[in-house]
Amino acid sequence: xxxxxxxxxxxxxxxxxxxxxxxxxxxxxxxxxxxxxxxxxxxxxxxxxxxxxxxxxxxxxxxxxxxxxxxxxxxxxxxxxxxxxxxxxxxxxxxxxxxxxxxxxxxxxxxxxxxxxxxxxxxxxxxxxxxxxxxxxxxxxxxxxxxxxxxxxxxxxxxxxxxxxxxxxxxxxxxxxxxxxxxxxxxxxxxxxxxxxxxxxxxxxxxxxxxxxxxxxxxxxxxxxxxxxxxxxxxxxxxxxxxxxxxxxxxxxxxxxxxxxxxxxxxxxxxxxxxxxxxxxxxxxxxxxxxxxxxxxxxxxxxxxxxxxxxxxxxxxxxxxxx
Amino acid sequence: xxxxxxxxxxxxxxxxxxxxxxxxxxxxxxxxxxxxxxxxxxxxxxxxxxxxxxxxxxxxxxxxxxxxxxxxxxxxxxxxxxxxxxxxxxxxxxxxxxxxxxxxxxxxxxxxxxxxxxxxxxxxxxxxxxxxxxxxxxxxxxxxxxxxxxxxxxxxxxxxxxxxxxxxxxxxxxxxxxxxxxxxxxxxxxxxxxxxxxxxxxxxxxxxxxxxxxxxxxxxxxxxxxxxxxxxxxxxxxxxxxxxxxxxxxxxxxxxxxxxxxxxxxxxxxxxxxxxxxxxxxxxxxxxxxxxxxxxxxxxxxxxxxxxxxxxxxxxxxxxxxx
Numbered sequence: 001x002x003x004x005x006x007x008x009x010x011x012x013x014x015x016x017x018x019x020x021x022x023x024x025x026x027x028x029x030x031x032x033x034x035x036x037x038x039x040x041x042x043x044x045x046x047x048x049x050x051x052x053x054x055x056x057x058x059x060x061x062x063x064x065x066x067x068x069x070x071x072x073x074x075x076x077x078x079x080x081x082x083x084x085x086x087x088x089x090x091x092x093x094x095x096x097x098x099x100x101x102x103x104x105x106x107x108x109x110x111x112x113x114x115x116x117x118x119x120x121x122x123x124x125x126x127x128x129x130x131x132x133x134x135x136x137x138x139x140x141x142x143x144x145x146x147x148x149x150x151x152x153x154x155x156x157x158x159x160x161x162x163x164x165x166x167x168x169x170x171x172x173x174x175x176x177x178x179x180x181x182x183x184x185x186x187x188x189x190x191x192x193x194x195x196x197x198x199x200x201x202x203x204x205x206x207x208x209x210x211x212x213x214x215x216x217x218x219x220x221x222x223x224x225x226x227x228x229x230x231x232x233x234x235x236x237x238x239x240x241x242x243x244x245x246x247x248x249x250x251x252x253x254x255x256x257x258x259x260x261x262x263x264x265x266x267x268x269x270x271x272x273x274x275x276x277x278x279x280x281x282x283x284x285x286x287x288x289x290x291x292x293x294x295x296x297x298x299x300x301x302x303x304x305x306x307x308x309x310x311x312x313x314x315x316x317x318x319x320x321x322x323x
Numbered sequence: 324x325x326x327x328x329x330x331x332x333x334x335x336x337x338x339x340x341x342x343x344x345x346x347x348x349x350x351x352x353x354x355x356x357x358x359x360x361x362x363x364x365x366x367x368x369x370x371x372x373x374x375x376x377x378x379x380x381x382x383x384x385x386x387x388x389x390x391x392x393x394x395x396x397x398x399x400x401x402x403x404x405x406x407x408x409x410x411x412x413x414x415x416x417x418x419x420x421x422x423x424x425x426x427x428x429x430x431x432x433x434x435x436x437x438x439x440x441x442x443x444x445x446x447x448x449x450x451x452x453x454x455x456x457x458x459x460x461x462x463x464x465x466x467x468x469x470x471x472x473x474x475x476x477x478x479x480x481x482x483x484x485x486x487x488x489x490x491x492x493x494x495x496x497x498x499x500x501x502x503x504x505x506x507x508x509x510x511x512x513x514x515x516x517x518x519x520x521x522x523x524x525x526x527x528x529x530x531x532x533x534x535x536x537x538x539x540x541x542x543x544x545x546x547x548x549x550x551x552x553x554x555x556x557x558x559x560x561x562x563x564x565x566x567x568x569x570x571x572x573x574x575x576x577x578x579x580x581x582x583x584x585x586x587x588x589x590x591x592x593x594x595x596x597x598x599x600x601x602x603x604x605x606x607x608x609x610x611x612x613x614x615x616x617x618x619x620x621x622x623x624x625x626x627x628x629x630x631x632x633x634x635x636x637x638x639x640x641x642x643x644x645x646x
Contacts, residue, residue, distance in 0.1 A: 021614045025473055032470055129468055135615035137460075137468030144467070145452055145460030147355055148635035150348055274621055277600035291344045291632035292458035295622035298597055299615065309614035312471035 003036040004319045007067030007098070009089055010080040011044040014103055014130075016051045017304020018077060018311045023053065029312065033319045039077075041067050064089050068096040074322055075315055078102040087111040094118040094126060101314040103130035103307050109207035109220045125321075127314035132158060132205040135306025136299040137313070138285045142212055149289030151213040155267075156250040158205040160281035160301045161196035162228050164188045166246055166266070167279050170236050176229065188281050198227035199248060199264040206250035206264055213287070214252065216260045226265040235266075244268040245276050326359040327642045330390030330421070332412055333403040334367040337426055337453075339374045340627020341400060341634045346376065352635065356642045362400075364390050387412050391419040397645055398638055401425040410434040417441040417449060424637040426453035426630050432530035432543045448644075450637035455481060455528045458629025459622040460636070461608045465535055472612030474536040478590075479573040481528040483604035483624045484519035485551050487511045489569055489589070490602050493559050499552065511604050521550035522571060522587040529573035529587055536610070537575065539583045549588040558589075567591040568599050 008015055019039060022029060030037050042059050043066075067073055076093040078100060080086045087107040093100050095118055102108065108115060108128050119126035129139050133156075142151070157163050161183065168179040180197070183189035195201045203220040211217040228248050239246050247269050252262040269276050274296045278284040283301025288294055300306040331338055342362060345352060353360050365382045366389075390396055399416040401423060403409045410430040416423050418441055425431065431438060431451050442449035452462050456479075465474070480486050484506065491502040503520070506512035518524045526543040534540040551571050562569050570592050575585040592599050597619045601607040606624025611617055623629040 017614075021471055024613065025471055028473060029471055136618060137464040140468050141460040141464055144640060145463050145633060145636040147639050148344055148348055148352055148632055150351060272602070274600055277597055279595070289632060290347065291340075291628045291635070293623045293626075293629055295459060295620075297618075297620060299618035303616075305614045306616055309471055309612060310468060312614070313468040316470050317467060 001035055002323055003038060004033060004075065004322060005073045006037070006039045006075045006077060006315065007041045007043070007070065007073045008039050009043045009064065009067070009076065009078045011042050011046070011051065011055070012079065012081070013304045014307045015044070015079040016053060017308035018079060019053055019055065021305060021308035021312045029316060033316055033323060035319065035323045037315070037319060040073065041070065043067060064092065068093055068098065073098060075099045075101060075318055077311060077315065078104055079311070080104070081106070083107050083110050087115065090115055090126070091118045094122040094124055097122055097124060099125045099318045101127045101311055101318070103128070103311055105131040105201065105204040105208060109204040112207070112211050112217050125318050127318065128208070129314050130307045130310035132208050133283050133285055133297065133299070134301040134303060135309045136283060136285065136297045136301065137310070138297045139208070139212060141297065142287065146289055146292060149291045151254065151287060151289050153253045153288040154209050154213055154251070154285065155275060156202070156205065156209065156285040157247055157275060157278050157283050158250050158285065158301060159196055159202045159248060160283055161189045161193060162202070162248040163278060163283065164281040165197070166228060166231065166248065169231070169233060170240070170245060173233060175233050176231060197229050199225040202248060202250045202264045206252060206262060209250070209285070210252050210260065210262060214254055214260050218262065224263040224265070228266055231266050239268050243271045245271055247275060247278070324358055325646055326361060327356060327398065327645060328396045329360070329362045329398045329400060329638065330393065330396045331362050331365045332387065332390070332399065332401045334365050334369070334374065334378070335402065335404070336627045337404070337630045338367070338402040339376060340631035341402065342376055342378065344628060344631035344635045352639060356639055356646060358642065358646045360638070360642060363396065364393065366390060387415065391416055391421065396421060398422045398424060398641055400634060400638065401427055402634070403427070404429070406430050406433045410438065413438055413449070414441045417445040417447055420445055420447060422448045422641045424450045424634055424641070426451070426634055428454040428524065428527040428531060432527040435530070435534050435540050448641050450641065451531070452637050453630045453633035455531050456606050456608055456620065456622070457624040457626060458632045459606060459608065459620045459624065460633070461620045462531070462535060464620065465610065469612055469615060472614045474577065474610060474612050476576045476611040477532050477536060477574070477608065478598060479525070479528065479532060479608040480570055480598060480601050480606050481573050481608065481624060482519055482525045482571060483606055484512045484516060485525070485571040486601060486606065487604040488520070489551060489554065489571065492554070492556060493563070493568060496556060498556050499554060520552050522548040525571060525573045525587045529575060529585060532573070532608070533575050533583065533585060537577055537583050541585065547586040547588070551589055554589050562591050566594045568594055570598060570601070
């Protein structure tokens with residue numbers, strides 16, 4: 001019987017969540033795929049860290065080539081994060097004939113055409129459902145079930161850290177600095193929160209959404225982006241007095257002349273809009289299509305297991321074509 | 324070049340919406356599929372009705388066999404509604420080697436194993452994304468992106484008529500009878516609203532959700548079902564005083580002993596729950612998976628174009644395997 005063999009790049013938080021998802025639901029995953037599914041090699045320097053999982057030491061390799069040059073490996077999962085060396089490794093894997101699954105929005109957004117081209121030329125799949133909205137199945141829905149639509153608009157709450165901060169400021173009347181400190185203590189914000197609070201992470205995700213929804217790729221650096229660092233308690237109170245909430249929104253719209261308007265910035269949302277009910281670190285993507293009308297996808301936009309869910313979903317879709 | 328030829332059973336509201344979706348977005352649909360896509364034959368008695376679309380008269384046929392026995396037709400779309408003769412026609416199409424796409428929850432829920440078996444034996448696909456949640460891409464997400472999860476729970480607002488009535492009763496303090504009359508006048512409730520207000524439609528959808536999420540099929544007649552006809556303005560006011568809303572919920576849960584608990588009935592939802600923000604005729608499906616956590620899919624659960632969007636999405640997925 002064919003065994004699906006996977007090489008994993010990176011065993012950090014998300015890599016560990018993906019490994020756990022496979023271990024936790026192995027029976028169901030293998031039953032559905034119709035074959036054994038195993039992560040057989042892992043590129044990771046930190047072998048000894050306690051991750052709460054048992055990983056046989058012989059799975060660890062020191063060089064990506066040990067994975068790319070192994071003819072038995074069908075699928076590479078890239079979970080290193082960051083643009084480089086991740087993008088170059090994804091491209092190498094694709095050009096080695098490996099299908100690639102990644103959660104890496106920064107690498108995909110900054111190298112969209114280059115990576116798609118490498119997949120096409122390698123005759124393999126590149127899947128990145130987990131890169132936008134974490135566990136929320138939004139990208140595959142937009143390109144699958146909803147593919148008969150012409151999309152006109154997307155409004156996304158696609159960064160959990162900033163939504164957590166704005167939501168806490170709103171519900172508890174606290175200042176940005178107070179909430180940021182609390183969020184860092186609770187693990188909802190990183191020690192260096194720049195990529196989140198300045199809107200860079202949201203711009204990466206908007207770049208990917210626009211490429212898929214409008215077939216219009218814009219490098220994230222070219223997306224006008226304003227974060228939440230200047231949002232004050234007074235702004236939030238003023239919005240509330242008008243029945244509005246302030247949310248960091250990744251926005252893009254196809255205008256009547258066919259051009260695409262896009263930006264990331266704090267926006268006021270009326271409190272009856274479905275996006276206004278997105279609290280704490282949750283994410284949601286609101287889209288408009290010319291046949292379907294208004295839709296919203298809501299769920300956990302980050303975290304090891306939710307991201308692992310999306311990564312393994314992509315892996316299973318590929319695996320089913322290999323059995 | 325291969326042309327994808329479709330036979331359509333039924334040109335009522337949903338059939339017309341599907342036809343319109345294809346006409347409206349033909350360039351994009353054919354570009355994505357990589358082949359011309361055409362509805363070439365339509366089983367429909369009412370040829371002369373004004374549907375706001377141009378349908379060449381030669382497409383109309385009087386017998387389903389004219390479609391099933393046409394070797395050029397690849398895909399049959401069934402949009403007749405109701406259990407019979409729809410289920411028998413779906414089965415005949417599958418056994419004639421046609422892929423089938425349907426929006427028909429009643430026929431699928433009442434004949435789940437029979438139709439899946441016919442598809443398997445015919446070596447063809449049976450897709451029914453539009454049968455639950457209308458335009459909301461929920462079924463394909465549950466069986467695709469989310470397939471690495473073990474699901475523990477589903478709470479669905481899966482009937483637009485009853486959500487419209489309960490929402491109006493809540494926001495305007497009106498009685499059930501007053502709102503039902505208004506809903507009928509506005510087209511949100513049928514002249515005979517029994518299937519909706521008694522929860523039968525929701526039970527059909529819950530049957531399909533349970534089969535896909537828990538691999539546990541229950542005939543809709545065996546699902547304990549209570550509709551909304553006995554919900555009073557006083558019930559709604561009492562709920563509101565406790566920060567709750569009353570919603571008709573299709574509920575199923577996998578208990579710790581592995582058994583599945585299920586029912587359709589009006590339930591009280593706390594006003595901070597994501598389902599509490601589902602107003603008017605909108606639908607939403609809230610699910611819990613052991614890796615992903617809590618997710619919600621929100622959107623139009625009915626209507627010609629939203630349903631047409633889901634039907635054409637299924638058609639395109641099949642068409643891509645044929646080109």
